[in-house]
Amino acid sequence: MPRLYTGHCEDGRAAVGGTTPRRSRILEQKLDLAEIGIIGGSGLYSMPGFTNIHEVKVETPFGDPSEVFVLGELAGRRVAFLARHGRGHRILPSELNFRANIYAFKKLGVERIVSVSAVGSLREEHKPTDFVMPDQFIDRTFDRSATFFGEGIVGHVAFADPVCATVAKAAYEGCAEAGVVGKLGGTYICMEGPQFSTKAESNLYRSWGADVIGMTNLQEAKLAREAEICYATVAMITDYDCWREGHDAVTIEEIVAVLHKNAENAARVVKAAVKAIPAARSCACVSAAKYAVLTAPDAIPAAAKEKLGLLFGKYFGW
């Protein structure tokens, strides 16, 4: 029988899902605390409009998520908010524990994630303050863990369409309702950072047909797919990347003004998107990992079963 420990952190915040010392013999259980997850990126460190707020610290077999989760109601839905880089923006893109973040959402019961991310534009027509809902990614990272598999269990999920079209459409509709210029579709280059691109790189990405460039969303999308969580990105354009003539003339004041405006807009877009997400899931994300695991069931190590029971146990009777 799964057992859960509900205790309190030293600072008095609720802690959920930590297991008892007998953990080595038990699997973790999904909680039913939220249905929609929001990841706030640069500029969006909290979620205005939340009601019935409380904070929870979620423990995972992959370590600590970026921050405590803020649970509450938004547009009548139960939502969990996570500040991707932690409060005060403390965590580099390369330092993010993507696995812990996505696992924790799964553990909270989240089935959909709207991920907000600040990006640079690679296209003249995508202007600062426009929001893009990409439907493709290109990977230019090299220093990150982006799978729950490994350590004795091998699995491959389909990723040809890396974004949940239903959630992306809801975000696009959210832009319209919030009066923000939204673009449905596009390619997001995910780079390692933390430095921005060289001009040669920026022009190369343009030649590949990419639309926006950021540092965080691809790993989230991959892990959400393995975890069978619907995932879509809201990419808020802060500036043109360095390919564009006049890039160097942009002042810090101008960039900060755009960041503030984007954060204000994001809060309204996310609220409208949450409202627009259908209650029931009918997309392929729901069973994305059904046939993923290639390892023979009797060859899967006990430790892997324990670690991944929450994600894949239902397919194996763990």
Ligand SMILES: [Zn+2]
């Ligand atoms: Zn989906």
